[in-house]
Amino acid sequence: MITIKKLFLAALTLSSLAACSENGVQIIKGADLKAEVQQGDIYVDLTTHLDSNNVQILAVQLPIYNPENPLEQLGLVSIATPSQGVTDISLELNLSKVAKLQSLTPEKGLPNGTAFPVWGVNANNWYSLPLNNSKTSKLYVNIEGTLQKAVVGYALVSDSLSAGVTANIFAPFNAQGVSGYGGIFSGVTPGTSGVAVFADISSVFKAINPTFVQAKSSSQSVYFLDRTSDARKKPLFKRLIDLNLKKAKVKIK
Numbered sequence: 001m002i003t004i005k006k007l008f009l010a011a012l013t014l015s016s017l018a019a020c021s022e023n024g025v026q027i028i029k030g031a032d033l034k035a036e037v038q039q040g041d042i043y044v045d046l047t048t049h050l051d052s053n054n055v056q057i058l059a060v061q062l063p064i065y066n067p068e069n070p071l072e073q074l075g076l077v078s079i080a081t082p083s084q085g086v087t088d089i090s091l092e093l094n095l096s097k098v099a100k101l102q103s104l105t106p107e108k109g110l111p112n113g114t115a116f117p118v119w120g121v122n123a124n125n126w127y128s129l130p131l132n133n134s135k136t137s138k139l140y141v142n143i144e145g146t147l148q149k150a151v152v153g154y155a156l157v158s159d160s161l162s163a164g165v166t167a168n169i170f171a172p173f174n175a176q177g178v179s180g181y182g183g184i185f186s187g188v189t190p191g192t193s194g195v196a197v198f199a200d201i202s203s204v205f206k207a208i209n210p211t212f213v214q215a216k217s218s219s220q221s222v223y224f225l226d227r228t229s230d231a232r233k234k235p236l237f238k239r240l241i242d243l244n245l246k247k248a249k250v251k252i253k
Contacts, residue, residue: 027050027051027169027170027171027173027182027183028048028049028050028051028171028173028175028180028182028197029049029050029051029086030048030049030173030175030176031046031047031048031049031173031175031176031178031180031199032045032046032047032175032176032178033045033046033176033177033178033199033201033203033204035201035204040096041094041095041096041097042094042095042096042204043092043093043094043095044091044092044093044095044152044201044204045090045091045092045093046090046091046093046152046178046199046201047088047089047090047091048088048089048173048180048182048197048199049086049087049088050086050087050088050089050182050195051085051086052081052085052086052087053085053244054085054243054244054245054247054248055240055243055244055247055248055249055250056081056087056247056248056249056250057079057081057087057158057195057250057252058079058249058250058251058252059078059079059080059081060078060079060251060252061076061077061078061079061132062076062077062078062131062132062134062137062156062252063075063076063131063132064076064077064093064129064130064131064132064139065129065130065133066097066101067101067103067104067129068101068102068103074093074094074097074098074129075091075092075093075094075098075139076090076091076092077089077090077091077131077139077154077156078090078092079156079252089154089156089195089197091139091152091154093139093152095141095143095150095152095201095204098129098141098143099141099143099145101129104127104128104129104141105127105128105129106124106126106127107126107127107128107138107140108126110155110168110185110196111136111138111155111157111185111187111191111192111193111194112166112167112168112185112186112187112188112192112193113166113187113192114166114168114185114226114228115227116140116142116153116198117168117170117181117198117224117225117226118142118151118153118181118198118222118223118224119222119223119224119225120149120220120221120222120223121142121144121149121151121222122142122144125142125143125144126140126141126142127140127141127142128140128141129141131154131156134157134253135191136155136157136191136194136253137154137155137156137157137194137252137253138154138155139152139153139154140152140153140154140155140198141153148202148205149200149202149222150200150201150202150204150205151198151199151200151201151202151222152198152199152201153196153197153198153199154196154197155185155194155195155196156194156195156196156252157191157192157193157194157252157253158193158194158195158250158251158252158253159190159191159193159253160193160243160248160250160251161184161185161186161193161194161195161239161240161243161250162186162187162188162192162193162239163186163193163235163236163238163239164186164188164235164239165186165188165232165235165236166186166187166188166192166232167185167186167228167232167233167235167236168183168184168185168186168196168226168228168233168236169183169184169228169233169236169237169240170182170183170184170185170196170224170226171183172224177203178199178200178201178203179199179200179222179224180197180198180199180200180224181197181198181199181224181226182195182196182197182198183195183196184196184236184240186235186236186239194252195252198224200222202222
């Protein structure tokens with residue numbers, strides 16, 4: 001039986017999830033980007049603060065290993081819940097070493113088959129590394145060294161987020177000098193649903209070298225856009241409402 005309390009909670013949840021629309025409030029509450037040079041390598045630290053509402057994304061640490069030297073760790077994705085309704089996802093990465101790898105996997109899109117929601121970059125320049133040797137959760141990079149552009153992202157897979165349709169609910173963010181796009185993606189088969197975040201970190205080049213001047217050929221700005229129709233988003237909205245009402249715990253694999 002549906003109680004008044006459940007209906008009220010559903011209404012609140014729907015209002016919160018409506019924030020995922022292109023013109024709504026951002027689903028990502030904030031972001032922080034830091035960069036430094038250590039022994040000639042550029043290290044980046046990107047933290048995004050997600051509005052996870054009543055859904056708890058379980059804490060986990062997912063190391064990123066060098067496929068050419070499996071004992072070497074190149075980065076780490078960490079998930080934590082610092083306060084109720086907020087999930088922090090932190091990406092620490094040796095950007096220089098990743099850019100030099102010869103054994104990166106070419107990628108064309110997200111695990112659910114949709115295109116990367118990132119524009120203004122070379123579409124043939126997307127590569128991935130597995131997170132914690134996972135076959136599904138991945139780190140994505142698109143680095144154009146000659147143009148001084150760099151976009152990083154990740155797909156954190158959890159089948160519990162599937163709505164049984166191929167759809168994405170993403171929203172832009174712009175905070176603390178970093179712009180990006182993040183949200184939920186859904187697929188119809190195992191391993192094709194989860195949380196994804198992308199960020200334009202090209203500003204790190206300027207941060208580590210104040211005299212840096214970007215090449216004129218790189219004048220096209222990076223921007224973010226997903227083409228999921230409103231009709232395809234509806235089942236995913238309903239799935240998120242259900243997870244919120246159940247106060248579900250989501251495990252990344």
